[in-house]
Amino acid sequence: MSHYVTLPDSETAHMYEALMAEPSITMVPVSREGEAIPVAAGLFVAGQNPVVSIQNAGLYEAGDALRGLALGIGLPLVMFIGYRGHNRMGDTADTAAKYLEPFLHMWRVDYFVIESDDDLDRVPIAFERAAKTNQPFAVAIGTEYAKESPSGTESEGE
């Protein structure tokens, strides 16, 4: 990874903090999630290896960018998606969680869900799949995993 294109969210805040401390990675904070995929597309065309990290609610805002500048151009891009509202009981009042997986199915975006450290071996597979298929691949970071991580936060929303 060369660039981390992100609008921070509660579920991936621990990743943001860890990557901020990594000098080989350039952070590219955006003002709205819809900018993230186009910025990543430009970086990739210039020979870089960006990833995107945004929340599920922001992914919905970014729908047209996902359509045109990821799926439409065949962009091999891993997108970390904060799975706000997700829990293992499958019972959530947060519609941001309720719609995420149907949304990804609708766009035909393959994905993994990270619920614990046991799931982390999915991450390199996501990069392999994106590169092999020339398509975006989502890694959804569950709220409960964020709460369990050492620097995770329990705050809601963006």
Next chain:
Amino acid sequence: MITYADACRVLNESRGEAVAVTTMTQTKYWNQISKEPDLDIGIANGMSKASSVALGLALGDPERSVLCLDADGSLLMNFGSLATIAGMAPKNLYHFVFNNGIYSVTGGQPLPTAGVEYAKAAEACGYASTHRFEDVESLDSALPEILRSPGPVLIEIIVKGEPQAEGVDQTWESNAKMPLQLRALRKRLTGNDDWGPGGPFI
């Protein structure tokens, strides 16, 4: 007031080997005169996102200038990108905004504004410098020096509106143009022809 044809001609004369990211009516005129098609990207199927793609290119290849030929209606849809670009402060990004006050490709409907001054907006966001031109002679004489100055720079160009009746070209062939252009540009910038087919068009 400047015509699209004159503005694109003047920009093309000073372009050198800069990458050019265009959108909407600018793409139509730019494609007629560009002598470096492997360095051109006409953003289609990516509504309003020319400025964000240009930012990614500028950050990814900081030694090469990137020209973004943006539209006022497009920028309004992606207005936060002004703040994002200023935040990242790429010294090689030159952001041209063609201001005609209308949605050209849908027939000329007015923008929902009281008249935005994009150069002032970019200055307030923190661009390194901003300029505004209403005649082609002033643009022509100032442009070489502007393109030698550190970015990000926003250059607002007041253009004569050209409402289009034909709408947007949506064929399999036209929609394949952008993915093919992006691959050609990656090959030109990196020297590697390593991005295979993907997506619905190629």
